[in-house]
Amino acid sequence: MHQPIFALMEIAGYIASIVIGISLGLIGGGGSILTVPVLVYLFGVEPVLATAYSLFIVGSTSLVGAVPKYKQGLLNIKTALIFGAPAIAAVYATRKFIVPAIPQEVFTMGTFTVTKPILLMLLFAVLMVVASYSMIKGTNKENDLTKEQQKFNYPLILLEGTVVGILTGLVGAGGGFLIIPALVLLSKLPMKQAVGTSLLIIAAKSLIGFLGDVGHQIIDWKLLFIVTALAIGGIFIGNLLSHKISGDKLKKGFGWFVLVMGVYIIIKELFLTDK
Numbered sequence: 001m002h003q004p005i006f007a008l009m010e011i012a013g014y015i016a017s018i019v020i021g022i023s024l025g026l027i028g029g030g031g032s033i034l035t036v037p038v039l040v041y042l043f044g045v046e047p048v049l050a051t052a053y054s055l056f057i058v059g060s061t062s063l064v065g066a067v068p069k070y071k072q073g074l075l076n077i078k079t080a081l082i083f084g085a086p087a088i089a090a091v092y093a094t095r096k097f098i099v100p101a102i103p104q105e106v107f108t109m110g111t112f113t114v115t116k117p118i119l120l121m122l123l124f125a126v127l128m129v130v131a132s133y134s135m136i137k138g139t140n141k142e143n144d145l146t147k148e149q150q151k152f153n154y155p156l157i158l159l160e161g162t163v164v165g166i167l168t169g170l171v172g173a174g175g176g177f178l179i180i181p182a183l184v185l186l187s188k189l190p191m192k193q194a195v196g197t198s199l200l201i202i203a204a205k206s207l208i209g210f211l212g213d214v215g216h217q218i219i220d221w222k223l224l225f226i227v228t229a230l231a232i233g234g235i236f237i238g239n240l241l242s243h244k245i246s247g248d249k250l251k252k253g254f255g256w257f258v259l260v261m262g263v264y265i266i267i268k269e270l271f272l273t274d275k
Helices: 003-027 031-041 047-071 077-101 116-137 154-171 176-187 191-211 221-241 247-272
Strands: 105-109 112-115
Touching (some): 003 031, 003 047, 003 221, 031 047, 031 116, 031 221, 047 077, 047 191, 047 221, 077 176, 077 191, 105 116, 116 154, 116 176, 116 247, 154 191, 176 191
């Protein structure tokens, strides 16, 4: 009975994997925020495991996206190392120690029990709502900071890197919407370089964070490689389409879609999940 429905959802999941890549190629980020919902709702992957898979998919796609940015001179290695170090340490520690330590039943309110999967999906949904705001609002016009001496605010960089790392570790999202403004504000990096540099930071912390799960989780490598390959293929399609489609308009539209998805997940997990 459920076999045809499951097959259709699986096909939808593969199509959505390509769409994630296309959105990354078109708007340079944000697409990865859909990875966890696609894995949970279309492939039926358990939420805790889905956040681990997302780290691998987000890390791999970001690494592919970083290569052309490096060739174009839009990737600052020194800044990536300074920002990336605390984030990498935080995300690895979160996946290795914090996520396994979260109890299966976190707390109970009346008849409703907040389980570990529900908690992670709610955290993820809140992150989607916050990310959607930055997409809808859009970024400021190109910062003319190329002539300004690059300076690093080390205490704030350490704090920001740690917070982003813990957040990435918990929900499996890249956190580009937090990293890019921080790179501009805390290291005086021009916007285009900030976008390219953020891809390398996201790739490093996501892939190293994923290593924290190896040994804790039973991983379906076949599914993981197929979804990753489709998303990477989507990036190249997105890059080709980006010459014909306005990225700014698309980003706002995508932001509204992410907002609706985030609100849907909150409603689903709180009110529509079997208690």
